[in-house]
Amino acid sequence: MSENTIFAEATGIGNIVVNFRGQRVIYSGETQYQKIDIVDTDEFGRMLFLDRTAQSSQRDMFVYHEALTHPAMLTHPKPEKVCVIGGGEGATLWEVYRHPDVRRAVMVDIDEEVVRLCREYLPEWNRGSFDDPRTDLHIGDGRAFLEQTEEKFDVILVDLSDPLREGPAVFLFTQEFYQVIYDHLTPQGTVCFQGETLQPWRVQLHARMYNTLKKVFPVVVSYPYSQPCFHEIHGFVMASKDQDPRKEDLGSRAMERGMDFRYLSPKYLNTMFTVPGYVERAYEEFSQPLTDAEPGVLRDKLK
Numbered sequence: 001m002s003e004n005t006i007f008a009e010a011t012g013i014g015n016i017v018v019n020f021r022g023q024r025v026i027y028s029g030e031t032q033y034q035k036i037d038i039v040d041t042d043e044f045g046r047m048l049f050l051d052r053t054a055q056s057s058q059r060d061m062f063v064y065h066e067a068l069t070h071p072a073m074l075t076h077p078k079p080e081k082v083c084v085i086g087g088g089e090g091a092t093l094w095e096v097y098r099h100p101d102v103r104r105a106v107m108v109d110i111d112e113e114v115v116r117l118c119r120e121y122l123p124e125w126n127r128g129s130f131d132d133p134r135t136d137l138h139i140g141d142g143r144a145f146l147e148q149t150e151e152k153f154d155v156i157l158v159d160l161s162d163p164l165r166e167g168p169a170v171f172l173f174t175q176e177f178y179q180v181i182y183d184h185l186t187p188q189g190t191v192c193f194q195g196e197t198l199q200p201w202r203v204q205l206h207a208r209m210y211n212t213l214k215k216v217f218p219v220v221v222s223y224p225y226s227q228p229c230f231h232e233i234h235g236f237v238m239a240s241k242d243q244d245p246r247k248e249d250l251g252s253r254a255m256e257r258g259m260d261f262r263y264l265s266p267k268y269l270n271t272m273f274t275v276p277g278y279v280e281r282a283y284e285e286f287s288q289p290l291t292d293a294e295p296g297v298l299r300d301k302l303k
Helices: 061-075 091-096 112-121 142-148 175-183 204-214 250-256 277-285
Strands: 007-012 016-020 022-030 035-041 045-050 053-057 081-086 104-109 135-139 153-159 185-197 219-227 232-240
Touching: 022 112, 035 112, 045 112, 053 061, 061 091, 061 153, 061 185, 061 219, 061 232, 061 250, 081 091, 081 142, 091 104, 091 153, 104 112, 104 142, 112 135, 142 175, 175 185, 175 204, 185 204, 204 219, 204 232, 204 277
Parallel strands: 081 104, 081 153, 104 135, 153 185
Antiparallel strands: 007 016, 022 035, 035 045, 045 053, 185 232, 219 232
């Protein structure tokens, strides 16, 4: 395979793209829901692309998955039952199992083929977590699963791809879905969402997510992260019924649970819940909620 790029990731308005120098294509195909590419690259090792957009890479996946999983898990005093919506690579599931009190984890992903391919080609991501006896794997729509179950969870992690037009995730970014999540959390329950880009010219969707969640949850916080393979700053949004991570010593709680991270640290955990000033101003400006009638769409799929 040529060193010239094979894949392009949309990173901004006007079809700005990022190119990756590829060594070889491990897999390329399409499912009922999306296009999947697994590629070995020069800079980032093995990478997963969905709809031609980078999802994670071998060399920096720990940044995303630690930042998504552990602030919410540490905010809950004793998380025993966890639900992961999406997360086809299995890496979020593996991070969940690093917490000693977890006795059950339900994972719901709409695309069975993504899960199968990640089990086969990305074992470093999931580290056998799909075969853990505590795992209850469901193939289907995450929203439909929660609407149909009576089970409640201590922590829910919403590990979704972007809400692309005609993509499978659009109606998992709405007030109606956030209410479903609220109803399926225990009294001290927490939830964390993949919170989209924080690039100044594309921060509207993140801001609307934040404001929509505030219509449902009494505690909503956000925090940024920067993952090299994404080539831009992104964010997470965390919400809870009554646990405020800014009032907890998450660093000490991590040490008590015997946790050793690569991206997070005890000090960082206690200082991470801040965003740049332009994001704070976006929360004031983009207050329109995301609803089933008027959902948010990041952009069209790349062709």
